[in-house]
Amino acid sequence: MRVDGRDIVVSGSLLQPLTRRTNDILRLALSGIFLVVVITSSLITRNEWEALEQSISEIVGVLSPTQSNTVYLIYGIAILALPFVILIGLIVARQWKLLGAYAAAGIAAILLLSITGNGIAAPQWHFDLTERLDTVLSQFLDDPRWIGMLAAVLTVSGPWLPARWRRWWWALLLAFVPIHLVVSAVVPARSLLGLSVGWFVGALVVLVVGTPALEVPLDGAARAMARRGFRVAALRVVRPAGRGPMVLTATQDRTVDHGDPDEGDAVVELYGPHQRGGGFLRQFWRKLRLRDSETAPLQTSMRRAVEHRALMAIAVGDLALANTSPIAVSALERGWTLYAHRPARGTPLDACAEHTPVSRVWDALGILHSQQISHGDLRSKEITVVDGTPQFGGFALAEYGASEAHLHSDIAQLLVTTTDLYGAEKAVAAAITVFGNDAVLAASRRLTKAAMHQGLRNSVRDAGSVMSAAREEVKRQTGADQITTATITRFTRSQLIQTVLLVALVYVAYPFISSVPVFFSELGSANWWWAVAGLLVSALKYLGAGAALWACADGLVSFRNLAIMQVANTFAATTTPAGVGGLALSTRFLQKGGLGALRATTAVALQQSVQVLTHITLLIIFSAAAGASANLSRFVPGATVLYLIAGAALGAVGVFLFVPKLRRWLATAVRPRLKEVLDDLVELAREPKRLALIILGCAATTLGAALALWASIEAFGGNASFVTVTIVTMVGGTLASAAPTPGGVGAVEAALIGGLAAFGVPAAVAVPSVLLYRILTCWLPVFIGWPIMRWLTRRDMI
Incomplete structure (x- = not known):
């Protein structure tokens, strides 16, 4: 050079990798989003948009026919000449290597917009000069291929040419929208499609070919x-x-x-x-x-x-x-x-830690903080030692006039780095000597994953154990009972979870709200004593689930609090798909109650396993008791659905067997947990009293729901036996559990109403009965469960 x-x-090599061209990737992503929006709006709201455009055109279309033709003529000439002006501009600027990209983008845009159901359709342009000139130019103005080609070549050539030219040319191309409206013509949807396709094609070509910025x-x-x-x-x-x-x-x-x-x-x-x-x-x-x-x-x-x-x-x-x-x-x-x-002087700290006292490193940070300067990235590679004196480099995150939060963050970062190199005892002692007990104790609240950026966590051998050791040593040397984690994020994890649950609650409650007027019109004929009885027996669900989980946890947690937690569990399970929120809440409660993470997970898995086995056993028993006269065809899926389910199951098995990562996941994550559950089931068989308590609790959960539905039917004058209602509850609940909606909203109601109809319960009774049952067992516990979950959070139980 x-x-x-x-x-x-x-x-x-000066070449920049494709995956790191941020601006080009953003341009391609935005053009893709715009293309999807145009296509979606054209398919879904085409009539509404055309009506809106027509009304706007009638308002702003104030030009006379002669004036409209003049505007159309001038603009058509400009649009027709635009690609040739761009081409001449590239040649004058001697951008020879850009000409191939220019041609590729234009041709690709035209070809994409020429694809039809019968193949590629050629442009239908004709140049019959016996007609008026404005009609000839309108062939280009209204043809999406011409608009798409212009957008593509503008996107490709724009970065290589002066910014003034680029702005004027884009303004000229986009002017077709207001011009169409002013001359009292609706903007053709196909022209917007051409614009979006051209922009997308041009952005893709730019990503492949590059820009002058490279x-x-x-x-x-x-x-x-x-x-x-x-x-x-x-x-x-x-x-x-x-x-x-x-x-x-x-x-x-x-x-x-x-x-x-x-x-x-x-x-x-x-x-x-x-x-x-x-x-x-x-x-x-x-x-x-x-x-x-x-x-x-x-x-x-x-x-x-x-x-x-x-x-x-x-x-x-x-x-x-x-x-x-x-x-x-x-x-x-x-x-x-x-x-x-200048290159960094000295030896990195991790290479000379044996010969550099840790106190010198903390003294250097003390000098920085005395001038209210924070470093912000105290990894060992950003600290070097020159003639025995630690010095700092980097400064990408450094701040002059730093806040107290930044200074505490520095102390926490250096605690992690020096604990990894010197050990927790020496690192904490040196920090206290320089900054004092209060500052180190306050800074140690930031020894968390959220407060330590990823680069610093990756610079030590085991960030989690290092931060834990530093926290414990700070507590020991300062005499603190505990260190409360500092909140550095705008929203805590608990707030995010609660927000998601509330949004999900609104989502799942919306279909129910639409049927509330009909339901209230039927309440006038209801027997309220049966409704109260249904509410009381529905409490068996929570007592039974609490008893089963208490026995699975070997009685190591409070049964009273566990039963109360089951009400909050209804809220968490209803507002999350497949009830995963309820399982997570139960596991968290057991952990807070003193069980380890593995033991708590095993207890919940054991309770769920026994619940499934008990559910199937009760279903067989009650089905046999109901006799063969019952019409259960509505519960059985069609042959096509069964074949699809079997095919999907076999396909999933094949994928897990042939994909190495999934096979290793089964062997390392699923198999040990499954073995633990099976071992617990074998151990339960050797403890009859504990097994009986778990089975009774699981049975009470199922039968409590059935009793609540039976009482709801009686409240509206229905005449169904408890056996048939139990079958409907279990079969309907099982089928609806596969529904993707949180809490099975919609699916549960449909399954229960269909099941009652199969046993001869009239629709006039089945519909309000099922709605009352859902109020007693779902919506009422959900609205009560929200404050209970907040109460458990304040008591540090979850």
């Missing part, structure tokens, strides 16, 4: 460093631009500069527009996820972010604690930003 009459040797302005970087007194003789690429900046090493021209040999090299970091996009997205995600006190102000400009890093290096360098010094910061062509600095 020749710059200002000097030859600079460049070695290494051309690294090394000549500008060499000139910027020369202005700062560093004349570059050679550049070597250490890392291509990807998730982070492009990193190069620069060798100084020794024929001109005769300085210190140690000062002969420099590290050059080049940030392109793609790194700017990715960096901003990461900043925005941190800002969205964490509280304001935990995050620095957003740096929307890459140049401002780089300048901040360089200025922080200067500020820390004034304290003699920076292992590097800036050389140049400059904005380069095509959106690139340069940051050149």
Whole structure:
């Protein structure tokens, strides 16, 4: 490379990987979303959109026919000439390698929009000049292939040409929407389709071919460093631009500069527009996820972010604690930003920890904090030792005038790093010596996964055990009873779970609300004593489930609290698909009650296994008692459904057997848990009293629901036996459990009403009876379960 009459040797690959072109990927994603929206709206709301466009056109279409034709003529000529002007502009700018991409994008857009059910349809343009000129031009204005081709070539060629041209050309192309409305013509939906397809094709071609931003302005970087007194003789690429900046090493021209040999090299970091996009997205995600006190102000400009890093290096360098010094910061062509600095001096801390006292590391951080400077990324590789003195590098997350949260975060990060290198006892003792008990105790609240960024967690051998050891040592040396976890996120996990549950509750309650008026009209004829009786017997569900889980947990938790938790369990199970929320809540309750995670999971799995076995046994017994006269055909799926279920099951088995990862998952995760459940079942068989209690509890859960439905039928004057109602409850509940809706809403009601009809219960009785049953066993416990779950949370039981 020749710059200002000097030859600079460049070695290494400058190519940027496709997967890291953030701006190009975002452009492609946005164009894809726009294409989906256009197609969806055309298919679903076509008539509504055309009516809206027609009404708008009638309002704004104020031009006379002669004026409309004049506007249409002028705009048609401009649209017809636009692709040729773009082509001439590329040729004048000597963008020879772009011509292939230009042609590929235009042809691809035309071909995609020419595909029909009968193959590829050629454009139906004709140039009969005996007709009016505006009608000839309208063939191009209304043809989606022409609009799509223009959008595609504009997307491809835009980044290579001056911004003024690009803005004017896009404005000209998009003007077809208001022009169509002004001349009192509805905007054709096919034209919008052409625009969306053309943009998508152009974005895809740009991702494959590239943009000028991929051309690294090394000549500008060499000139910027020369202005700062560093004349570059050679550049070597250490890392291509990807998730982070492009990193190069620069060798100084020794024929001109005769300085210190140690000062002969420099590290050059080049940030392109793609790194700017990715960096901003990461900043925005941190800002969205964490509280304001935990995050620095957003740096929307890459140049401002780089300048901040360089200025922080200067500020820390004034304290003699920076292992590097800036050389140049400059904005380069095509959106690139340069940051050149001296290589990091010294030996990384993890390589010389044996010879560096841990107290010196904490003293260095104490000096930083005395000037209200936080580092923000205290990994061992960002700390080097120069002549026995620890110094810092990086500074990408450093802050001047740091808040208390940032200072505490620094202490917590250094606790993790030094605990990993020196052990918890030495690390905590040195931290207390420098910062005192109160500061270290407050900072230790941040020894959590959420507070430690991923890079720091990955820099230690086992982040979880290291943070746990540091917390325990802080408690021991400070005499604290416990360390409360600091809340650094805007929303806690509990708040997110509760929000999701409330949204799910609204979703599942909506179908029920629509049937409330009919239900209330039937309540006038109901026998309220039977309704009260149904409410009382429905409590057997919670007592039985609590007793079964209490026995499965060997009586190690409070039965009273366990029975109360079952009401909250109804809320969690109803608002989540397949009742997974209820299982998770039961497991969490047992863990808080003193059981280990494995033991709690096993107890819940054991209770569910016995519940299934008891359910099947009761179903067989009551079906035999009902006799063969009952019509159960409505409960049995059709042959096609059974074949589909069998085929899906066999397919799933085949996938799990032939995919190595799934097979290993079965062997390492599922098989041990299944073996534990089977071993517990065998052990239960040797304890008759405990087994009987679990079976009775599971049976009470099933029979309590059946009794509630039977009482609801009696409340509306029905005449069904308890045996038939029990069969309906068990079979209907089993079929509805496969429904994708939370709590089986809709499926449960349909299955129960159909089941009662199969046993001869009139629809006038079955419908209000099932709704009353769902109120007693589902909706009433759900609304009571919400405050109970909040109460359990405040009592630290879940």
